[in-house]
Amino acid sequence: MEASATTATGVRSRLERTPAARLPDQVLQAGLTTLAVLILGLIAYFFVRLIGQSSDALNKFGFSFIFGNDWDISRNIYHGAPLVIGTLITSAIALIIGVPVAVATALYVTELCPRRFRGALGMLVDLLAAVPSVVYGLWGVFVLGPKLLPVEKWFANTFSFIPFVGGGGSSITAPNYFIAGLILAIMILPIVSAIAREVLATVPAENKEAALALGATRWEMIRMTVLPYARPGITGGAMLGLGRAIGETIAVVLVIGNAATIGHHLFNQGYSLAAVIANEFNEAANQPLHSSALFAAGLVLFVLTLLVNILARWFVRRGTRGMRAPETDSGDAASASVASAGVA
Amino acid sequence: MIPPETTSKEPKEMSAAEERSQQAEAAPDLAAMGEQRKGHGVKVRDLHAYYGAVHAVRGVDIDFPANEVTAIIGPSGCGKSTMVRCINRMHEEIPGARSEGSVTLDELDVYGAGVDVTAVRRMIGMVFQKPNPFPTMSIFDNVAAGLRLSGTKSDNLRERVHRALRAVGLWGEVKNRLNSPGIGLSGGQQQRLCIARAVAVEPEVILMDEPASALDPIATLKVEELIDELKSRYTIVIVTHNMQQAARVAKSTVFMLDGEVVEHDETTKLFTRPADERTERYVTGKFG
Amino acid sequence: MRGTLMLATGVALVPLILVIYYLLYKGLSSWSGSFFSTDPTGNFFGNPGGIRSAIFGTLEIVALASLLAIPIGIAVALYLTEYGKEGWFANLVRYFVDVMTGVPSVVFGLFIYIVLVISHAGGSGFAGWKGALALALLMLPIVIRSSEVVLLLVPGSLREAALALGAPRWRIVWRVVLPTARSGLVTGSLLAVARGMGETAPLLFTVSLATAATANLNGLMNSLPLQIYTDITSPRDVIVARAWGAALTLVALVLILNVIARLISRRSSMA
Numbered sequence: 001m002e003a004s005a006t007t008a009t010g011v012r013s014r015l016e017r018t019p020a021a022r023l024p025d026q027v028l029q030a031g032l033t034t035l036a037v038l039i040l041g042l043i044a045y046f047f048v049r050l051i052g053q054s055s056d057a058l059n060k061f062g063f064s065f066i067f068g069n070d071w072d073i074s075r076n077i078y079h080g081a082p083l084v085i086g087t088l089i090t091s092a093i094a095l096i097i098g099v100p101v102a103v104a105t106a107l108y109v110t111e112l113c114p115r116r117f118r119g120a121l122g123m124l125v126d127l128l129a130a131v132p133s134v135v136y137g138l139w140g141v142f143v144l145g146p147k148l149l150p151v152e153k154w155f156a157n158t159f160s161f162i163p164f165v166g167g168g169g170s171s172i173t174a175p176n177y178f179i180a181g182l183i184l185a186i187m188i189l190p191i192v193s194a195i196a197r198e199v200l201a202t203v204p205a206e207n208k209e210a211a212l213a214l215g216a217t218r219w220e221m222i223r224m225t226v227l228p229y230a231r232p233g234i235t236g237g238a239m240l241g242l243g244r245a246i247g248e249t250i251a252v253v254l255v256i257g258n259a260a261t262i263g264h265h266l267f268n269q270g271y272s273l274a275a276v277i278a279n280e281f282n283e284a285a286n287q288p289l290h291s292s293a294l295f296a297a298g299l300v301l302f303v304l305t306l307l308v309n310i311l312a313r314w315f316v317r318r319g320t321r322g323m324r325a326p327e328t329d330s331g332d333a334a335s336a337s338v339a340s341a342g343v344a
Numbered sequence: 345m346i347p348p349e350t351t352s353k354e355p356k357e358m359s360a361a362e363e364r365s366q367q368a369e370a371a372p373d374l375a376a377m378g379e380q381r382k383g384h385g386v387k388v389r390d391l392h393a394y395y396g397a398v399h400a401v402r403g404v405d406i407d408f409p410a411n412e413v414t415a416i417i418g419p420s421g422c423g424k425s426t427m428v429r430c431i432n433r434m435h436e437e438i439p440g441a442r443s444e445g446s447v448t449l450d451e452l453d454v455y456g457a458g459v460d461v462t463a464v465r466r467m468i469g470m471v472f473q474k475p476n477p478f479p480t481m482s483i484f485d486n487v488a489a490g491l492r493l494s495g496t497k498s499d500n501l502r503e504r505v506h507r508a509l510r511a512v513g514l515w516g517e518v519k520n521r522l523n524s525p526g527i528g529l530s531g532g533q534q535q536r537l538c539i540a541r542a543v544a545v546e547p548e549v550i551l552m553d554e555p556a557s558a559l560d561p562i563a564t565l566k567v568e569e570l571i572d573e574l575k576s577r578y579t580i581v582i583v584t585h586n587m588q589q590a591a592r593v594a595k596s597t598v599f600m601l602d603g604e605v606v607e608h609d610e611t612t613k614l615f616t617r618p619a620d621e622r623t624e625r626y627v628t629g630k631f632g
Numbered sequence: 633m634r635g636t637l638m639l640a641t642g643v644a645l646v647p648l649i650l651v652i653y654y655l656l657y658k659g660l661s662s663w664s665g666s667f668f669s670t671d672p673t674g675n676f677f678g679n680p681g682g683i684r685s686a687i688f689g690t691l692e693i694v695a696l697a698s699l700l701a702i703p704i705g706i707a708v709a710l711y712l713t714e715y716g717k718e719g720w721f722a723n724l725v726r727y728f729v730d731v732m733t734g735v736p737s738v739v740f741g742l743f744i745y746i747v748l749v750i751s752h753a754g755g756s757g758f759a760g761w762k763g764a765l766a767l768a769l770l771m772l773p774i775v776i777r778s779s780e781v782v783l784l785l786v787p788g789s790l791r792e793a794a795l796a797l798g799a800p801r802w803r804i805v806w807r808v809v810l811p812t813a814r815s816g817l818v819t820g821s822l823l824a825v826a827r828g829m830g831e832t833a834p835l836l837f838t839v840s841l842a843t844a845a846t847a848n849l850n851g852l853m854n855s856l857p858l859q860i861y862t863d864i865t866s867p868r869d870v871i872v873a874r875a876w877g878a879a880l881t882l883v884a885l886v887l888i889l890n891v892i893a894r895l896i897s898r899r900s901s902m903a
Contacts, residue, residue: 035711036722049746050746105644112634113638133832134860139654219634254865278738281837312734
């Protein structure tokens, strides 16, 4: 700045910004705000169009679309209970298998594993999310399915007294609910584990110390202080995994068998909301009612995942905020790490 | 508590009696813990402690007599907290930290081979600087936490929790809300809750790492009053940066500097006629 | 207990090891010069051809998707951190972006199908650029969220120093905030690209499949995920073998991107 006479006009001219100089800021702000508005508008538009395309099928079948058990292309009847049940069964399997393993892994990495391995182990688990779903499908069709078939048959025979899981006999085939659920479990594992790790890291060290000072062993300390504290956040993580499992299309359509019936047995073929869309898409191209039914399946899927996700985010935020006033909001870091870890 | 009198008692006198009983419940009542036991002393010999390569405690020898309060004072970073954490083997929980030397509780070296570290911590309890009640647990469960770890059965458990709460003078304030969350209490109450939690398992020794430094003056006074009562049953080691507090509660005081013990003497003597020049400079406020 | 947890961690990693093992075992044998230099012939009998058009198609479509998603995503993140901050509108946007990350990819595909394919927008039914758009929609929330986290890590003191020097907002963003956050933004973007590269469902409904290599984004195109998907169900072993080779290629590309992204984030001081 050169020394200049500080006359009244001199100061004002230095202090005021000309309209032209203000322009870039205003443009930037307006532009970015518009962009943000568009995002919201887009989501609303999503809904509207999807409902529009589904309306034919939904109007014709009403509640039977979800509760009726009769998905028959040849008669042009689309009651989608097999889809809904299949989605529920495979997602349940994914949660039952995937969440405990994910939480156990997160516990091991954050609490028990030697420090220098933590980063590498975490990264390896995260890499599970990097494998594209079509590759999981390929692997499931040619490796996992065939290799597990004898095990499944043995299991069904040995535990034939348990309903749904046992028995089954000759109806056990390689593509089935179980394989689909297992692959889904593998796919949701990195998500649940990443969130669980974030949440476990927020447990206050002083509570862990207090437990140790009372004479707790490491595991007792985890059970007393870490797990109860982390429970809401981990629940949220599990629900995010659920959302992913519900919506996964390609891997499921390749290994579930695409049978439009409700399988009576864990190792039977089945169907899911997402799989039906991928599988029958081409066939339905020129069939208006069929197409509309597929879009309706998409709508149900969309609404379902929205609800699960909204609930999940609420849990995760509650969990990472913890039970004291936080200095930083680690809820955002958790959600974002999930986003970049490759969450659908 | 007060035997029911005839019904012609005036309301005013009743409330005075109630008030007295309330005050009795608010005062620490160590008799609630049962018959008097003789405490056990701790002897620290040639203790060295390291954080990785940093030599934080350099050859410390201290005797902590039974049923007495010994204060440890010194400037920040002199190793007093570290030294105390070596007594109940909490120091080794820090990654990269280790210690050498011996710490004996009544002739038993807590670092001895075959000694179960969790048992050591049950016998040597600790109260931390920042009150840390378990946030997911109620007041009752907080106090019971240590008892449950050692497998105490539930009838016995309830009785011991109540006793511990009476012993620290919290009973009156919390008896009607034992199931409400532990973190719902005020700072001073939380710290007394943590002391109750430590006392409930009936340790031999209680280590206190600046227990009042996060509390307001009135809460501090209550904690100090409690410490005074506690010494009749336990051996107490208290780390403090507050010299007036040491003078108030401790029979003898240790002054540490740069990981070493400079002087260890009766509290009044240490503060009024210190033998070492460095002690004199510290207690007169010339440094630290 | 430590043993159980360690075992569980091992169990979690077994699928990763097995997938990579089988990819190498079954896929490497398909790799050859002609594999990468010829297009799939689309014939049922005879030489099935290679995957050249699939690779080109993926590169083209993902490049276009990234060109859309990354700048827009970073821009929205900038809005959230520099202008909207904690206001009600910004929080609304954040919330919905968050929720958008949970939307299944098949829904994005359906959406573009409804809006652009059925209506034959742009003079074509299925088209590469429409697939790119679907992918961009999928990548957008990921870029926004990870960019926002990174931008928030830029110390407030830097912004304050610039403001105190009399710099206007846009200059602070351009010269201070973005350069400081650069490596984190790159990492987040690379991870989003890796994600987009592997998606099949959005392309299924928007691009469909073609066998010839083409640079015309306004028509059918091939892509690696779709090629694999189609080949899996083929009765011919050579075609299935091609699927393995293509899968290995895809995973190699995705893993390289992932590793680069993590290396960048590890080296930078903002990690």
